[in-house]
Amino acid sequence: MKSCKAREPPPPLVQFAELVLPYLNPSELANVSLTCKPLLEHSHTITHRRASDASRTFETLPIPFLNAVDPHPYAPFLYTRSLLLPSPLPLPRQPWGSSVFSPSAQCGLHRAESVGFVDGAGRAVSGCECEVCASADCPCASLDGLDDVGRECGPGCRCGPECGNRLTRNGVAVRVKIVRGWRKGWGLHADQFIGKGEFVFEYAGNLFF
Structure with missing residues (x-):
């Protein structure tokens, strides 16, 4: 393995390593890390970040x-x-690390779609005028027959992401x-x-x- 000399301008891949390397898969990242010491250090850092957060x-x-x-x-x-x-089509690459x-x-996090429910008659139960759906009067908080499953406010609700009925979108x-x-x-x-x-x-x- 050779070191990149400090007095010479670093190669383009070293200059833009933080932008390019996160798009590489593990085998590509391993191959790039063998070319010079700065890329090896970048690769180790990216690997550590990937291992610390799969999401x-x-x-x-x-x-x-x-x-x-x-x-x-x-x-x-x-x-x-x-x-x-x-x-x-092949899956798109994601920057990771x-x-x-x-x-x-x-x-x-904010564009995630809310799921919708229907009542016993098949009518859609989505949307309310409540800012926080905690009251028994709110249609989103009093869905008959759904006590054992999750409840989620629909996109027509006025409440924000801090509402207790907006779990999946958080x-x-x-x-x-x-x-x-x-x-x-x-x-x-x-x-x-x-x-x-x-x-x-x-x-x-x-x-x-």
């Missing part, structure tokens, strides 16, 4: 990896907050981690006590290996 900053709480089985610090996959439909917070990730609500096991591989584990009936998160995508 790629799309969630309010990080989802770290924990692997005591083999040398792979994380499992590469495309993280999304919306459903992925089958497509013949950059020190720059992704503006699209922050916007995604993302992951408790701390979880992805752990590598000897027998079953990677699996999702709770990283804190979760009470009975407490909302964790909504799974809305596909896992790619």
